[in-house]
Amino acid sequence: xxxxxxxxxxxxxxxxxxxxxxxxxxxxxxxxxxxxxxxxxxxxxxxxxxxxxxxxxxxxxxxxxxxxxxxxxxxxxxxxxxxxxxxxxxxxxxxxxxxxxxxxxxxxxxxxxxxxxxxxxxxxxxxxxxxxxxxxxxxxxxxxxxxxxxxxxxxxxxxxxxxxxxxxxxxxxxxxxxxxxxxxxxxxxxxxxxxxxxxxxxxxxxxxxxxxxxxxxxxxxxxxxxxxxxxxxxxxxxxxxxxxxxxxxxxxxxxxxxxxxxxxxxxxxxxxxxxxxxxxxxxxxxxxxxxxxxxxxxxxxxxxxxxxxxxxxxxxxxxxxxxxxxxxxxxxxxxxxxxxxxxxxxxxxxxxxxxxxxxxxxxxxxxxxxxxxxxxxxxxxxxxxxxxxxxxxxxxxxxxxxxxxxxxxxxxxxxxxxxxxx
Amino acid sequence: xxxxxxxxxxxxxxxxxxxxxxxxxxxxxxxxxxxxxxxxxxxxxxxxxxxxxxxxxxxxxxxxxxxxxxxxxxxxxxxxxxxxxxxxxxxxxxxxxxxxxxxxxxxxxxxxxxxxxxxxxxxxxxxxxxxxxxxxxxxxxxxxxxxxxxxxxxxxxxxxxxxxxxxxxxxxxxxxxxxxxxxxxxxxxxxxxxxxxxxxxxxxxxxxxxxxxxxxxxxxxxxxxxxxxxxxxxxxxxxxxxxxxxxxxxxxxxxxxxxxxxxxxxxxxxxxxxxxxxxxxxxxxxxxxxxxxxxxxxxxxxxxxxxxxxxxxxxxxxxxxxxxxxxxxxxxxxxxxxxxxxxxxxxxxxxxxxxxxxxxxxxxxxxxxxxxxxxxxxxxxxxxxxxxxxxxxxxxxxxxxxxxxxxxxxxxxxxxxxxxxxxxxxxxxxxxxxxxxxxxxxxxxxxxxxxxxxxxxxxxx
Numbered sequence: 014x015x016x017x018x019x020x021x022x023x024x025x026x027x028x029x030x031x032x033x034x035x036x037x038x039x040x041x042x043x044x045x046x047x048x049x050x051x052x053x054x055x056x057x058x059x060x061x062x063x064x065x066x067x068x069x070x071x072x073x074x075x076x077x078x079x080x081x082x083x084x085x086x087x088x089x090x091x092x093x094x095x096x097x098x099x100x101x102x103x104x105x106x107x108x109x110x111x112x113x114x115x116x117x118x119x120x121x122x123x124x125x126x127x128x129x130x131x132x133x134x135x136x137x138x139x140x141x142x143x144x145x146x147x148x149x150x151x152x153x154x155x156x157x158x159x160x161x162x163x164x165x166x167x168x169x170x171x172x173x174x175x176x177x178x179x180x181x182x183x184x185x186x187x188x189x190x191x192x193x194x195x196x197x198x199x200x201x202x203x204x205x206x207x208x209x210x211x212x213x214x215x216x217x218x219x220x221x222x223x224x225x226x227x228x229x230x231x232x233x234x235x236x237x238x239x240x241x242x243x244x245x246x247x248x249x250x251x252x253x254x255x256x257x258x259x260x261x262x263x264x265x266x267x268x269x270x271x272x273x274x275x276x277x278x279x280x281x282x283x284x285x286x287x288x289x290x291x292x293x294x295x296x297x298x299x300x301x302x303x304x305x306x307x308x309x310x311x312x313x314x315x316x317x318x319x320x321x322x323x324x325x326x327x328x329x330x331x332x333x334x335x336x337x338x339x340x341x342x343x344x345x346x347x348x349x350x351x352x353x354x355x356x357x358x359x360x361x362x363x364x365x366x367x368x369x370x371x372x373x374x375x376x377x378x379x380x381x382x383x384x385x386x387x388x389x390x391x392x393x394x395x396x397x398x399x400x401x402x403x404x405x406x407x408x409x410x411x412x413x414x415x416x417x418x419x420x421x422x423x424x425x426x427x428x429x430x431x432x433x434x435x
Numbered sequence: 436x437x438x439x440x441x442x443x444x445x446x447x448x449x450x451x452x453x454x455x456x457x458x459x460x461x462x463x464x465x466x467x468x469x470x471x472x473x474x475x476x477x478x479x480x481x482x483x484x485x486x487x488x489x490x491x492x493x494x495x496x497x498x499x500x501x502x503x504x505x506x507x508x509x510x511x512x513x514x515x516x517x518x519x520x521x522x523x524x525x526x527x528x529x530x531x532x533x534x535x536x537x538x539x540x541x542x543x544x545x546x547x548x549x550x551x552x553x554x555x556x557x558x559x560x561x562x563x564x565x566x567x568x569x570x571x572x573x574x575x576x577x578x579x580x581x582x583x584x585x586x587x588x589x590x591x592x593x594x595x596x597x598x599x600x601x602x603x604x605x606x607x608x609x610x611x612x613x614x615x616x617x618x619x620x621x622x623x624x625x626x627x628x629x630x631x632x633x634x635x636x637x638x639x640x641x642x643x644x645x646x647x648x649x650x651x652x653x654x655x656x657x658x659x660x661x662x663x664x665x666x667x668x669x670x671x672x673x674x675x676x677x678x679x680x681x682x683x684x685x686x687x688x689x690x691x692x693x694x695x696x697x698x699x700x701x702x703x704x705x706x707x708x709x710x711x712x713x714x715x716x717x718x719x720x721x722x723x724x725x726x727x728x729x730x731x732x733x734x735x736x737x738x739x740x741x742x743x744x745x746x747x748x749x750x751x752x753x754x755x756x757x758x759x760x761x762x763x764x765x766x767x768x769x770x771x772x773x774x775x776x777x778x779x780x781x782x783x784x785x786x787x788x789x790x791x792x793x794x795x796x797x798x799x800x801x802x803x804x805x806x807x808x809x810x811x812x813x814x815x816x817x818x819x820x821x822x823x824x825x826x827x828x829x830x831x832x833x834x835x836x837x838x839x840x841x842x843x844x845x846x847x848x849x850x851x852x853x854x855x856x857x858x859x860x861x862x863x864x865x866x867x868x869x870x871x872x873x874x875x876x877x878x879x880x881x882x883x884x885x886x887x888x889x890x891x892x893x894x895x896x
Binding site: 148149150151153154157168169170171172175176 | 768836862863866
């Protein structure tokens with residue numbers, strides 16, 4: 014007899030959820046323990062595992078359906094020897110219900126309970142429901158005062174929140190949640206926790222950045238390597254070069270870092286790569302993407318073939334690209350692509366940090382501030398200017414040894430800047 | 436002896452007591468009701484119900500008198516006072532019998548006699564002693580007697596004698612213009628008596644909204660009733676077949692002679708002889724003090740209804756009985772009464788009904804208010820009924836939209852008020868009232884319009 018797979022209660026408070034994704038299609042066979050679907054509640058996304066084995070005979074609730082009540086049949090599992098023809102009578106409640114266990118690892122502590130049985134009867138106790146029961150008057154007073162109804166215990170019939178409950182919320186509790194009204198912009202809104210906010214629409218750059226960074230952090234196995242670089246030689250070289258410039262150019266530390274990165278990639282191309290399932294692509298040029306913060310979001314203009322360019326050329330190009338980046342006037346090919354990224358927060362005094370790999374690239378170098386500090390050199394304490402850089406890499410294409418070796422090359426160029434000019 | 440041991444004993448079988456007993460029985464408690472007179476109490480036997488029967492007679496009489504306004508002709512219209520009273524008594528008897536049946540059906544033991552607390556968990560009735568874990572005092576209240584105005588059963592009546600007149604008084608004095616006084620005044624006026632009402636306050640039905648008091652006064656005066664406000668009756672000279680009242684109007688005494696006098700100057704709680712003396716039960720101005728769940732200061736002793744104080748209304752008593760029993764039974768979802776949500780109804784002609792704060796009380800409480808008014812004159816059904824006089828007034832808190840009070844005068848308003856009571860109990864705001872569809876043609880449409888008017892949106896006025 015076909016088995017009904019029902020919407021599981023993934024937490025004691027869950028009454029409904031969104032069927033976010035089917036991981037099995039109709040006709041696919043499932044084993045006990047297979048993840049068959051992803052369910053979203055307002056708290057988390059969770060995987061649903063099958064207990065019984067069989068073939069997904071019919072998907073009843075399609076992907077993306079919201080507010081699916083707990084215990085509703087979401088799919089039908091066919092057992093050995095059964096065919097789709099057997100499904101006809103399944104929707105009738107006669108079919109046994111397949112136990113479905115949920116992977117609650119991603120869930121909050123609230124859901125940590127062994128019994129997430131979908132057969133749990135729908136309780137009539139409002140305490141156990143996500144829906145907040147409150148009188149219209151209580152809702153309005155709460156909204157006016159910026160009180161989060163979910164923090165209040167109702168004293169009315171069936172635990173409903175009534176006026177008295179809202180009025181009993183201490184004044185200081187409200188004050189901390191929402192300072193005096195009137196100081197907010199007209200378009201300010203209040204969220205379910207009573208927190209006032211304004212909406213800042215996401216532009217396309219932000220949406221794309223968010224999506225790509227999420228994908229990267231979720232899908233790319235990151236690891237991080239940090240080294241300290243002594244900057245004193247670089248700083249004196251920079252000073253010397255800038256003094257000779259007669260105002261025609263002004264090299265920044267960042268220009269040196271771009272050049273050093275490009276040279277390190279040239280001399281050690283194993284880090285100048287992208288992961289692809291069938292092959293690692295090793296690039297033949299050092300196309301350096303440099304993260305630039307703009308009012309519209311983060312964008313990474315590219316210094317192409319930076320290994321072939323002089324510091325002055327890099328400096329000029331960087332200034333020009335960054336200027337247009339801030340104005341939102343970059344052409345797609347000026348910021349799409351690149352083989353390696355640099356993100357420099359040194360100018361903000363950040364000592365060190367780890368950046369997120371910018372796919373399909375494998376490496377991003379996070380550059381901290383150069384700081385003077387005492388260092389022991391050959392048994393003597395010396396004042397040195399030290400900069401910490403952290404290389405984040407995609408472990409699939411750049412492993413620890415490769416990353417470390419690249420950093421050695423980079424460090425060598427930074428600490429001996431003349432070598433990169435040769 | 437086991438038939439003398441109960442979970443709950445209720446002293447008093449009025450609308451508080453018998454309802455509590457039935458609810459207790461539903462919750463599987465072994466329960467007894469002790470009643471000294473009639474099951475159903477004053478309400479059913481000498482109050483709410485028989486007066487409604489009398490007022491119905493007077494209403495029909497009034498309509499018949501005005502039959503021509505409806506295109507009808509009635510010749511030789513007269514009433515038979517004895518039959519009117521008999522009908523009223525019959526209604527009371529029928530319902531009292533109904534209570535006895537309900538109690539029996541629910542296996543509630545009814546004990547005839549006067550119940551008295553006799554030590555912890557004990558109640559004495561005559562020579563018998565009964566025991567119960569929980570004892571509920573539901574002994575009600577009786578008419579207040581002011582010195583000099585003592586009822587004598589013949590010329591000076593309380594509600595009880597006023598309900599069973601043998602002859603129709605020609606000239607009647609009603610002292611007190613609360614619900615009881617004004618209902619009798621209305622009944623006797625409609626039946627042809629020359630009625631004078633004396634009220635101590637500066638307006639009649641003083642618990643109502645001042646605007647409603649004024650409208651009622653105008654309507655009654657138009658019917659020919661005499662109303663003397665800011666006055667009290669200081670003395671009654673009882674003659675052979677008449678009574679001369681000394682009416683003190685702001686210090687100036689005026690003598691007037693009447694056939695009969697009805698004293699309706701309030702009520703006092705029946706706390707005497709109940710055996711409270713040896714308990715920790717506290718009294719406040721004659722009424723038993725309880726918490727929100729009707730528990731007195733004496734463990735195991737509870738009090739409900741009129742004996743606990745205002746408002747002295749049957750529906751308040753019944754509701755308190757339910758709260759009390761459910762709390763005793765350990766039901767979790769029990770909530771103390773919200774007194775602002777108790778409606779009050781007066782069945783004079785025109786009727787008066789209200790719930791919540793009056794306009795003055797709302798202002799005094801510091802609310803910034805929005806007031807809606809809708810007159811019967813603007814309502815199709817009212818015109819069709821030939822009842823174009825009346826008003827529905829609503830008072831909202833401007834800040835929150837809470838319905839603070841609703842006040843009505845006019846035909847059938849006692850049946851309308853519950854709509855606002857539900858709304859108020861459910862804590863609806865003006866928005867929900869506005870979004871509610873009211874059926875057409877009904878008087879209830881005025882309830883909608885009144886809310887709309889409070890926000891400047893009334894359609895038909």
